[in-house]
Amino acid sequence: MSRAVVGFLQVVVLVAGAPILAGLVRKVRARLEGRAGPPIAQPWRDLRKLLGKERIVPEHTSWVFAVAPLVVMCSVGLVAAIVPFASTRTPFGSAGDLFAVVYLLLLGTVFLALGGLDPGTAFGGMGASREMTLAALAEPTVLLAVFALSVPAGSSNLSAIVAATLAHPARVATLQSVLALAAFAVVTLAECGRLPVDNPSTHLELTMIHEAMVLEYAGPDLALVELASAMRLAVFAGLLANLFFPWGIATTTSPLEVVLGMAALAGKVACLGVALAVFEVFVAKLRLFRVPELLAASFVLAFLAVTASFFLT
Amino acid sequence: MSFVGACIFTACVAGVLACAAGLALPARWSAPVVGALSTVMAAAGLAGGVAVLATGHVWAGRFPSVLPLAGVELSLDPLGAIFVVATAAVAIAASVYGVGYAAPSRAARALVPLFVLSLLLVPAAASVTTFVALWEVMALTSLLLVAAEHRHRPEARDAAVWYGVMTHAGLVVILLGLVLFAGHAGGESFTALRAAAGEMSPLVRSTVFVLTFVGFASKAGAVPLHVWLPRAHPEAPSHVSALMSGAMVKLGVYGIVRVGFDLLGGGPRWWGLVVLAVGMVSALFGILHALVSSDLKRLLAYSTTENVGLILIGVGAAGVSAAGGSRTLAAVAMAAALLHVINHALFKGLLFLGAGSVVSATGTRDLDRLGGLVRSMPVTGATFAVGALAIMALPPFNGFVSEWLLLQSLVHSVSSTSATLAVTMPVAVAVVALTGGLAAATFVKAFGTGFLALPRSPAAADAREVPPSMQAAMIALAGGCVALGVAPTVLGGALDRAVGVLAAVRDGSPLRHDGVTLSLSGIRGSLSPLMVASGLVVGAVVLLGALRAVGARGPRRRAENWGCGRSVQTARMEYTATSFAEPLQRVFDDVLRPDHDVDVSHRAESRYYVEAVAYRTAVRDAFETHAYAPVLRAVRWWGRAARRLQNGSVHRYLAYAFVALIVVLVVAR
Numbered sequence: 015m016s017r018a019v020v021g022f023l024q025v026v027v028l029v030a031g032a033p034i035l036a037g038l039v040r041k042v043r044a045r046l047e048g049r050a051g052p053p054i055a056q057p058w059r060d061l062r063k064l065l066g067k068e069r070i071v072p073e074h075t076s077w078v079f080a081v082a083p084l085v086v087m088c089s090v091g092l093v094a095a096i097v098p099f100a101s102t103r104t105p106f107g108s109a110g111d112l113f114a115v116v117y118l119l120l121l122g123t124v125f126l127a128l129g130g131l132d133p134g135t136a137f138g139g140m141g142a143s144r145e146m147t148l149a150a151l152a153e154p155t156v157l158l159a160v161f162a163l164s165v166p167a168g169s170s171n172l173s174a175i176v177a178a179t180l181a182h183p184a185r186v187a188t189l190q191s192v193l194a195l196a197a198f199a200v201v202t203l204a205e206c207g208r209l210p211v212d213n214p215s216t217h218l219e220l221t222m223i224h225e226a227m228v229l230e231y232a233g234p235d236l237a238l239v240e241l242a243s244a245m246r247l248a249v250f251a252g253l254l255a256n257l258f259f260p261w262g263i264a265t266t267t268s269p270l271e272v273v274l275g276m277a278a279l280a281g282k283v284a285c286l287g288v289a290l291a292v293f294e295v296f297v298a299k300l301r302l303f304r305v306p307e308l309l310a311a312s313f314v315l316a317f318l319a320v321t322a323s324f325f326l327t
Numbered sequence: 328m329s330f331v332g333a334c335i336f337t338a339c340v341a342g343v344l345a346c347a348a349g350l351a352l353p354a355r356w357s358a359p360v361v362g363a364l365s366t367v368m369a370a371a372g373l374a375g376g377v378a379v380l381a382t383g384h385v386w387a388g389r390f391p392s393v394l395p396l397a398g399v400e401l402s403l404d405p406l407g408a409i410f411v412v413a414t415a416a417v418a419i420a421a422s423v424y425g426v427g428y429a430a431p432s433r434a435a436r437a438l439v440p441l442f443v444l445s446l447l448l449v450p451a452a453a454s455v456t457t458f459v460a461l462w463e464v465m466a467l468t469s470l471l472l473v474a475a476e477h478r479h480r481p482e483a484r485d486a487a488v489w490y491g492v493m494t495h496a497g498l499v500v501i502l503l504g505l506v507l508f509a510g511h512a513g514g515e516s517f518t519a520l521r522a523a524a525g526e527m528s529p530l531v532r533s534t535v536f537v538l539t540f541v542g543f544a545s546k547a548g549a550v551p552l553h554v555w556l557p558r559a560h561p562e563a564p565s566h567v568s569a570l571m572s573g574a575m576v577k578l579g580v581y582g583i584v585r586v587g588f589d590l591l592g593g594g595p596r597w598w599g600l601v602v603l604a605v606g607m608v609s610a611l612f613g614i615l616h617a618l619v620s621s622d623l624k625r626l627l628a629y630s631t632t633e634n635v636g637l638i639l640i641g642v643g644a645a646g647v648s649a650a651g652g653s654r655t656l657a658a659v660a661m662a663a664a665l666l667h668v669i670n671h672a673l674f675k676g677l678l679f680l681g682a683g684s685v686v687s688a689t690g691t692r693d694l695d696r697l698g699g700l701v702r703s704m705p706v707t708g709a710t711f712a713v714g715a716l717a718i719m720a721l722p723p724f725n726g727f728v729s730e731w732l733l734l735q736s737l738v739h740s741v742s743s744t745s746a747t748l749a750v751t752m753p754v755a756v757a758v759v760a761l762t763g764g765l766a767a768a769t770f771v772k773a774f775g776t777g778f779l780a781l782p783r784s785p786a787a788a789d790a791r792e793v794p795p796s797m798q799a800a801m802i803a804l805a806g807g808c809v810a811l812g813v814a815p816t817v818l819g820g821a822l823d824r825a826v827g828v829l830a831a832v833r834d835g836s837p838l839r840h841d842g843v844t845l846s847l848s849g850i851r852g853s854l855s856p857l858m859v860a861s862g863l864v865v866g867a868v869v870l871l872g873a874l875r876a877v878g879a880r881g882p883r884r885r886a887e888n889w890g891c892g893r894s895v896q897t898a899r900m901e902y903t904a905t906s907f908a909e910p911l912q913r914v915f916d917d918v919l920r921p922d923h924d925v926d927v928s929h930r931a932e933s934r935y936y937v938e939a940v941a942y943r944t945a946v947r948d949a950f951e952t953h954a955y956a957p958v959l960r961a962v963r964w965w966g967r968a969a970r971r972l973q974n975g976s977v978h979r980y981l982a983y984a985f986v987a988l989i990v991v992l993v994v995a996r
Contacts (some may be wrong), residue, residue, distance in 0.1 A: 158756060
């Protein structure tokens, strides 16, 4: 199997699996709250329904509103091809490192925010403003977590980080690794719009962030936005899984290993999804102006992770 | 005469002719003629710079008769050529743009070519006299251009006074530093300075560095010497703002690099740390003020302070690494800074030209009164979007490449040396990251409220697209942003040669590239912007094909917005630039300290009925209120006190003369 095929497979698996992950989180959460909950494949059914609908766009919108879902989807899709999810030998391994991944995801956020501003409604503007506020404040933590991870590997190249962890398994249990993991986990919640930062299932306008921003999208455009945000969660979960617990990932491109790598990834991501659902049952949404404090705390963790990796080695 | 010499000669002749044409020709003819001659001048500068960068050969020329006593000494090496190329790129676009832009006066039109010529020649100066003379021509022409529109806007006078004072105070300090340097070196040509720098005492070297750093930082608009920048840039005509922000401010960086790293040959670690600290403060302070500013050109001016901060972070990191002995990292950091110089020239030039188009189409710079322009001004809107994405450092645009290089150099500086660096570098990475995040919010605001949604004023609703010459200039710069974002590798060799000029950080070639992938020598990290860009394009094509295949790409129907049950949407309901930035302004309340003012007026009949509520909020520059205002107050007090000396009484004047006579007798005894 060539590298290109591995990259293509990763994208296909992520596109197919991301809605399932979202469905799994919803299902587990519903069961824990004593509800039956929708079937795990429900997000896929929603997407199919949305794709079959007519394309309706608000009056007065420009090309920005129309291209935003495409850009969001392409950027997260490209990330799915770059990051070593199933195998460390991805086709675009040299194309981008962890910094490129972070900025590609920011590209999607920026376009969604512009898409939220374009219809000129109050909610769109509010959602865009809040989303950019959180994105700006999460950025230092993300990059410092990247920094902390790249110090032991001597490179910010994703495959190099994963390979270094595979070669020295004891590094996972070090202080800096644990601190970086904690920081990265908090940032994942913020970047994916999960509780306690944003409530993905809310429909009360004044508390929405992500949902307010995409309020004007409908039909196939909404399907893309929804799929992209599910993929964003899956990408972050996959990153978290493979950067800190890379075992099971293929180091070659032989078909058997790659399939095993995919299975391992699916298992790890499913575990993280269940953990997220359990966590969300126990926390309430924070006030918007308390979120910076949470992000500041995760920033401190990431900073300590970087300095610890210097002072403790 | 060599090719480079011919280019510089052509540029000088064309510049002087353009200036004369602007003064002599009638208004109808002067615009195209000045535009054409200025373009020739800038293109000649570009050709000369590119030739030096491509070959690495240094061009030098002496003209003893041009300037009395000292003569003019010019020399263009790859380091200077980087700045010449950046300047020339902006200048070509600004010259074309200037054809369609209504100049406030004949003198203003004639001064622009002279200003550009001085910008092109400053990096080629090779002696203290030549450098200072050209520097002063640059300062004076730009000062006159800032004041050019003072008849229409009284604020331009205020801006010109601030700028004049700051730039001349800066010149005095630079002059002191260079004179001290030349005095100890025993010669004033840069070659003599370079040769003598090694034997000077550390005290003299550090004094020279600090003096010139302060002076050049004031030109670069670094905090706390930035106060002139958000005043002068908005008041100048927009293509002059583009030149000032894209090119002139960078010459401050040029001065720091030339004197600190080349002439002085690098120094102790604290030099680098000082530059790094100034860079970090500038980056954060600049972007925070850009974020809360709703005046489009003021926002861009503050963002220039931010970008200069990023460049100085690179320069400082290079100094720190070079002092620590790791030349590879120093070379990468310096290459990142120089690449950002070129990138910032392109996208900030583009954004200022875009802002100029907005101002000429609507007559306002206030984002809270704009909106919807992307439909009435499609070219301006699309090119402004490219500039905004580039300045947010998003792939696949050019800003991302320099930011990536900068982050790589910072991340790898930590593992090699001391504990100071183990704390400094993570802070620097965090500052770069926070700056990047806030820049994204700032430019989403600028583009999202300025160009998207509904027009917020009749002026914005009636906007028309600008003339073709102005569009062409913006398209050219946007093309540059995309080209350097996709293929930064074309600059790899040029950056290697420019860094190679600096003895302190010279290291073979810091950047390796195979045409597609950019990788660093000594650091395991690679980036292929071309693959990222083509990945995005291929993804989009595949996605569109897939959507069409499932039948989800039919015709679009336009429908009303969802509005909570209300039916008519007006522009009054939209988020404005001020409201967009409000959450972040609240988060950074302690730094920005905004003034809020609520006026409630009641009805005459009863205090229980409110007639009107007026709310005002403003963010003042903390350095202006806390650092500059006391100094200005002290000067004013001193002036008033001195006035008491002269009260018109002849007796008193006789007494002064008597005291002075006694003092002279005692002193000169």
